[in-house]
Amino acid sequence: MLAKAATEGPRRALLIEDTPSLALVYQGYLRRIGFEVQWCKLGREGLTAMATSAPDLLLLDLQLPDMHGTEVLSALQEQGARFPRVVITAHGSVEHAVEAMRLGAADFLEKPFTAERLQITLDNVLDRVQLHEQVRVIREQIERDGYAGFVGRSLPMQVVYRIIDSAAVSRAPVFITGESGTGKELCAQAIHERSDRAEGPFIAVNCGAIPRELFESEIFGHQKGAFSGATRDRVGAAEQAHGGTLFLDEIGEMDTDLQVKLLRFLQSGRVQRVGATRDRAVDVRVVCATNRDPLHQISEGRFREDLYYRLNVIPIEMPPLRDRGDDVLSIADHFLSLLSAREGRPPKQLAPDVRQLLIDYDWPGNVRQLYNVIYNIVLLQSGPDVTAAMLPAALLRVAGDVQGTTTRGQERVRTGTERGGSPAAGILPLAVVEKETIQRAIADCDGNVPVAAAHLGVSPSTLYRKLKQWAQSPADQG
Template identity: 50%
Template sequence: MTESPRVLIVEDTVSLALTYAGQLEAAGCQVDMAASGAEAGQQLIRSPQPFDVILLDLGLPDGDGLELLKARPEMVRDSSVVVITADGSINRAIEAMRCGAHDFLVKPTAPERLTTTVVRAGQHRMLEREVQQVRRISRRDRFQGFVGASDAMQAVYRAVENVAASKATVFITGESGTGKEVTAEAIHALSPRSSGRLVAINCGAIPENLLESELFGHVKGAFTGALEHRDGAAREANGGTLFLDEICEMDLKLQVKLLRFLQTGTIQKVGSSRPEAVDVRVICATNRDPALEVREGRFREDLFYRLSVLPIELPPLRERGDDVVVLAQHFLERFAEEEGRTFDPLDGEASEQIKQHPWPGNVRELQNVIRRAVVMSSGTTLSLGALLATPVTTADISREPSIETPLMLFGPSSPPSADSLADPLAALDGLTLAEIERRIIDRALARHDHSVPGAARALGLSPSTLYRKLERWAQASTQV
């Protein structure tokens, strides 16, 4: 900092004001003066930039200096205020500090004391401004696939950068749809292993009896259907990164083998007696509370501590402030381009609707809502009213379907027939298994106001599994 502090002296005694000004100018300060609270207010308005220090006398001709501080909060917000008065009572000092004063001086004040206090107050304020400027410059609204500039996401970006170079295991936690896979991809891309593969396994989407083979591989004839040798994900990720999503859904027996793999760095294919060494960095993730899973006996405590060397917790979308609008605009532009449409930027009404919605499905839910809105909206203005008319609450997410309500599998425009009323399963006649699955899922989504986590809970699925089905159907419909 090479700039000279800019000081405003608010003092009604001209001789004192001139004395202070001379002492401060000799110390390198740039000084302006005001003889009253009203004149000080005008100086603050006219000044092209905030003063670094305001030297404020409490006994002003048009009012008390403390009252001026209370009436003009921008004084302590933008400047370091040093109060100076002949009334040296401790109560006045305490009241001044409560109003935001940086320091307190009692008249008469020694020149050295005055200049030291004011110069340090000025340096403090200039340093604060420099720090704020650096933070603004270094603040990122895009990072390795993420979109958002909130404080919560800045912390995530820094955490990703900090852990990327390490070989230690990373444990990513956060609600479904917060970007755990994006986080794993970012860590891999920034790591020394970026030239190797990132291999992802969803532990909740693969049947338990096949997960070990998917993870560690198998030899020919190891089990029915094992017609050839196969390398598992750990071998495929050799020299790179292995990402284990939904780790808390892994069977306890397989957790023991995973722990051995992490401790020894070796794998053993199903049906083989020969261990093989692999060089893999492991990243895992879950949308559950891993500590609760340990307490409930569903997740091994030793495995938990082995995995959570470097924990990263992703914030839900509702805690990311204005990021939700920035993300919505990002998805709007992306999906509009995909659909060959043109839309106006989100207006104030749409932005407010988006900010007020709780987004229990987080970024993935927002993405799906914007995609549907792009397809369904006519004209150039995005219409969100119908999609966000009924906010989803925690009660909606946890609500289970009533056993008294019959399962309805009819299409939206086809009324039930007499046969189907007598036998609800008659509606399944002529449908493929895939069509039945889709109708059941559509029905569950409708019951839960299109909340994917709510529908997944009702159907006994993990949200990630349901999201993948919806994404697959959406991709299939765009290819038709």
């Protein structure tokens, strides 16, 4: 391995040895296996040399005139030195070898040793160093705390980061799905910024915000006089994105007639402005996103199946915030720091009970909702700590459901006592109280389960699941 490494450029070894005759022998050994060698007689001299330029390897005799070799190792450990250190010990100095390993030495050689023994030791040491470096790089790539504007290291986000890495080097269309507020546009921007089109434009079009009659003009442009109000030529989003990326957000809202034209554009790479007689070639990479289920839209005839499969070459599903575990705390801390600095407000920190509330809440509005909650706190609340009282009512209901249950139970206890019965006679099972609360919330919202879920601070899927359970086993659920 060392001979091969030498062909890639000589490695530099620092030898600290106070005996000139031994130093001469060790230098010969090291040069024979491909190292350039710098020799120092004293420990402090060696520390000065390493401070000036870190070597690829340190070969250190422990018995030095000015200081013990373990002191050299201790100083290097405090400095955070990353190069491997191999110590030379006298026969029988096992305790010193053990201490040296504790202080960061990778291995030790017992005097006397041969060139072959030195090479075997260094091969093993440098193999381990290379392996540790590879593991460190892989860990940085796989376990990233954030990426391209995203904050969080949860497993679902690690998957997203890796797909973005892979998608960026391709020119294939990308189809991003996910609930509102999960960061679909940020994902599209990350793909653009990491692609070879990063110097080109990133043009975003919200398909849900454009009136139907203006849709074709917005995407493909129009000629002057093409329709009433077309007083000048207009370049559409597809042409504006030439050489870059066209991001079509909420593509599920696009009219089916325009979907046909978009499919033709994707197949031909040419656009024709409204009112024009000739088409134009454009070079764009298309990324689209939707918060709807595209397969459900296809089954309902609202999204063309051929367009879906043309766009869905690289699918990316953005996870909802409730599935990202402790990421919610990292994001909240990030927003607190960012917005406090932006608004010139003193920094704040989340109180422990607030941190638990943020984790327990379902976040139907995802990261966008969390941003708004933190922004409101930064603007309107004072004090160094974010307390539960500063949170909006929807979040407080997470804790309030438990407190409310306790209050209702106490009322039932008092009622039972006033009637001369046992206090325990007024206590109902928690499952019964939960069912009453949910049914009352749904009734108050005129049967609208998603709205009731938002008021209760839970996911609609949670309510649907419980309703299904109660329908299947009504007797068991009170």
